[in-house]
Amino acid sequence: MHLKETPILKIKDLTVKYGPGCPSCLQMLEKNRCMVCGTVWAANELSLEVYPGEVLGIVGESGSGKSTLMKSLYFDLEPTSGEAFLQDFQNGARNIWSLNGAEKRTIKNNIMGMVYQNPVLGLRMEYSAASNIAEKILAAGSRNVSQMTERAKELLQAVEIMTSRMGEAPKNFSGGMQQRVQISKALANNPSLLLLDEVTTGLDLSVQAKVLDLIRKIKAKFGISILLVSHDLAVIRMLADRTVVMLDGRIVESGLTDQILEDPQHAYTQQLVHSLI
Amino acid sequence: MNKNYNFAFLDEGSKREIRRSCLKAVAIPGYQVPFGSRELPIGRGWGTGGIQLTLSLIGPDDVLKVIDQGSDESVNAVNIKKFVGLCTDVKTTVRTREATIIQTRHRIPEIPMDKDQILVLQVPIPEPLRTVEASEEVTKKMHAEKDYAPIWLQLFESLVRYRKVTISSEYPCMVEDRYVMNPSPIPKFDNEKMHMAECLYLFGAGREKKIYAIPPHTDVVSLAFDDVPFEKESFQGKKCRLCGSGNTYLDEMFDSASGEKFFQCSDTSYCQEVRGCI
Numbered sequence: 001m002h003l004k005e006t007p008i009l010k011i012k013d014l015t016v017k018y019g020p021g022c023p024s025c026l027q028m029l030e031k032n033r034c035m036v037c038g039t040v041w042a043a044n045e046l047s048l049e050v051y052p053g054e055v056l057g058i059v060g061e062s063g064s065g066k067s068t069l070m071k072s073l074y075f076d077l078e079p080t081s082g083e084a085f086l087q088d089f090q091n092g093a094r095n096i097w098s099l100n101g102a103e104k105r106t107i108k109n110n111i112m113g114m115v116y117q118n119p120v121l122g123l124r125m126e127y128s129a130a131s132n133i134a135e136k137i138l139a140a141g142s143r144n145v146s147q148m149t150e151r152a153k154e155l156l157q158a159v160e161i162m163t164s165r166m167g168e169a170p171k172n173f174s175g176g177m178q179q180r181v182q183i184s185k186a187l188a189n190n191p192s193l194l195l196l197d198e199v200t201t202g203l204d205l206s207v208q209a210k211v212l213d214l215i216r217k218i219k220a221k222f223g224i225s226i227l228l229v230s231h232d233l234a235v236i237r238m239l240a241d242r243t244v245v246m247l248d249g250r251i252v253e254s255g256l257t258d259q260i261l262e263d264p265q266h267a268y269t270q271q272l273v274h275s276l277i
Numbered sequence: 278m279n280k281n282y283n284f285a286f287l288d289e290g291s292k293r294e295i296r297r298s299c300l301k302a303v304a305i306p307g308y309q310v311p312f313g314s315r316e317l318p319i320g321r322g323w324g325t326g327g328i329q330l331t332l333s334l335i336g337p338d339d340v341l342k343v344i345d346q347g348s349d350e351s352v353n354a355v356n357i358k359k360f361v362g363l364c365t366d367v368k369t370t371v372r373t374r375e376a377t378i379i380q381t382r383h384r385i386p387e388i389p390m391d392k393d394q395i396l397v398l399q400v401p402i403p404e405p406l407r408t409v410e411a412s413e414e415v416t417k418k419m420h421a422e423k424d425y426a427p428i429w430l431q432l433f434e435s436l437v438r439y440r441k442v443t444i445s446s447e448y449p450c451m452v453e454d455r456y457v458m459n460p461s462p463i464p465k466f467d468n469e470k471m472h473m474a475e476c477l478y479l480f481g482a483g484r485e486k487k488i489y490a491i492p493p494h495t496d497v498v499s500l501a502f503d504d505v506p507f508e509k510e511s512f513q514g515k516k517c518r519l520c521g522s523g524n525t526y527l528d529e530m531f532d533s534a535s536g537e538k539f540f541q542c543s544d545t546s547y548c549q550e551v552r553g554c555i
Contacts, residue, residue, distance in 0.1 A: 101422045124430075131434040138433065139426035144503045145436055167437050 006087055007049035008225045009073075009193055014082035016043040016068050016249075032065070032248040042068040043079070044249040050193065055219060055226040057240025057257060059233060059272065065249040066229040067117070070197045072097070073227070074114045075104045086111055088192045109139040113186025117198035119178035122185065125171040129156060129181050132170060136188035155184035158221075159214055176207035180214065187218065194218075194226045200235055212238055233272060237261055245269045278366040285332040286364040291315050292333035295488070299330070299479060302490035307452030308420075309403050314486040319360070324353060324382055325483030327399035331361060331380045334395060334479075340368045342376035347384040347526070347543035354382070371546045371555060383446070385467040387525050387547040390476035392493060398461045400482040403489060405449045405459035425457050432500060445510070451498045452491060460497075466509045466526045471497040517542040520551040 017025075019039025028034050032041045043065040050056045058066050071077045073084065078097070085092040088111045089103075096107060108114075113136075116122040123132050130152040137148045153163045159180035170178050179199055186194055196215065200208040212235060219226060219239075230236055236243055236257060243260045245253040245268065253266040264270045283289065291313075298312040317325050335341065341361055345353035349371040357380060358369050370376050373388040380397040390396060406416040409427035419425065428449055435442045442448075448465035452458045460468055461480055471478060471491050478491040491497055501507035516523045518539045525547060527540040542548035549555045 101418065102424075105422070105424060127430070127434050128437045130437050131430055134433050135426060135430045138429045139424075143429070145433065145505050148433065149437075 005051050008052050008087045009050040010085045011046060011048050012083045014043050014046040014072060015080045016072060017041050017080045041249045046251055048244055050225050050227055052225055053223050054241045055228055055239050057236040057243040058229045058246060059236050059243060060246035061231060064246040066246055067197055070195050070229055074195055075108060109136060110189050111191055112193050112195060113191040114195045115182045115186050115199050117201050119182055122182045123170045126169055128167045128169055130166040132181055133185050133188050136185055140189050155187055159184045176203050176211060179211055192225060194224050196226060196228045198229055215239060279363050282364050284365060285335050287315060287332050295329055295333040298488045302488050303492045306491055306495045307456030307458040307489060309487040309489045311486055312488050314483045321484040324357060324399040326481030327380050327397045328357060329483060330397045330479050330481040331378055335365055335367060335378055339377045340370050340375055342370050342379045344384060345382045348545045373546060383462045384543060385463055385470045387544040392475045394476045396476055396478050398480045400461040400480045403459055403482040403485050403487040405457050420456060428457060449500050451500060453496050464510060464526055468499045515540045517548060520548045522551060
């Protein structure tokens with residue numbers, strides 16, 4: 001389906017390890033931890049591609065490396081090795097993990113948007129919702145208050161938050177509303193890639209449904225590519241076009257979501273799918 | 278002059294080091310230069326950064342003026358003048374035009390200074406980004422990468438909450454379109470005096486061990502949005518009760534006898550000059 005398209009994001013051999021490593025590390029792994037030196041290989045030679053307008057789901061148990069992948073992509077942590085190329089940054093000519101701080105900031109502010117599982121990581125809880133959205137726009141260089149205020153209103157409406165509450169701090173909002181403010185912040189500069197890290201975890205079912213609906217609408221409205229991390233297969237089934245299954249820092253299976261869920265090949269994926277049923 | 282101490286209290290090596298830091302600060306306007314802040318017979322936070330600058334710059338022929346919140350007679354100003362007088366014997370003055378070095382806390386004199394004068398400002402917190410970022414390591418990176426979005430965000434948040442920027446002193450400025458600088462706790466009324474000034478401005482923070490400078494003819498612009506211009510304090514319709522000036526920074530005062538509010542020039546020597554008292 002994507003053979004003729006250029007991927008918007010291409011990751012090659014992403015490796016993130018916590019610890020010093022040793023010569024026998026990769027031969028002596030128990031799950032993703034070296035039994036000799038204790039080094040944890042949170043991500044181990046991960047490679048994947050995201051195509052324009054698609055939702056790529058990443059599923060796996062806690063500690064499988066999903067969030068490590070997202071944090072590496074959003075420059076929250078530095079990978080041990082690997083390369084990533086973004087089509088919207090210099091036509092994918094440079095490895096984004098080798099860029100300087102200012103260039104990385106340009107990508108964070110203009111090309112990618114991130115929604116964290118914990119809103120505290122993505123929002124300034126003491127600042128107003130409008131300011132949280134404006135932060136991204138300011139970082140991209142705008143100095144026009146009217147334009148930023150209008151954009152904040154527009155985005156809050158898009159995520160179904162009353163604009164009369166735009167002056168309130170997210171600390172006074174419910175968990176679902178905080179996630180929606182995060183989403184509107186992530187969309188502030190029309191990014192081409194949205195990173196969603198367990199956005200519905202910890203929310204009650206009705207709020208989860210609202211957030212998922214919202215993500216579906218955003219995808220339809222903005223045609224944005226989404227990298228969606230979840231350990232919840234129901235979320236993946238609902239939103240993802242393709243899915244990657246991770247286990248102990250490695251990708252064990254990937255394919256169309258329906259194919260993965262209907263006909264899982266890897267033992268771990270089978271276990272996951274059966275636990276869903 | 279007390280002969281038990283070196284001229285201007287500090288040893289010559291210390292003075293040289295501070296002067297070298299000043300030169301670097303002048304060469305990179307708005308950049309905070311670290312320096313080895315010395316012990317003084319005054320507690321940190323009482324103007325030790327400014328005093329060290331004054332002591333390292335002052336020579337026997339200099340004329341010193343010291344002001345505190347615009348006043349030549351307040352405790353901080355009087356004590357610093359006494360201290361410098363004791364260890365230098367230099368002439369002191371209250372007239373702005375006469376002084377070659379003016380050390381000040383929280384005000385810039387009303388009378389424009391000329392190219393032969395130096396204004397030394399005492400600074401409690403030199404880092405303009407400290408209100409938005411606690412880590413020194415991070416603020417250093419932010420300056421290096423000119424990443425000033427958080428301080429703009431602070432201004433924006435103020436507009437969202439109060440429909441105006443509520444920072445009244447220490448209003449951040451952009452120096453030579455490169456570094457955001459804390460102009461020390463001067464009222465924002467004084468900010469424009471730094472832009473393309475004739476004199477040299479030196480800022481010293483003793484506790485934080487930083488020196489920075491605005492050399493003459495430097496571009497200093499208070500941060501403002503495209504559609505929300507910078508606004509300084511307005512004293513429209515108000516005048517100094519003593520000299521009648523309506524274009525200076527005025528202190529609001531209260532007459533407990535009559536129960537009335539009145540305004541008076543914050544820069545006391547300017548007020549006295551207008552009235553012909555000095």
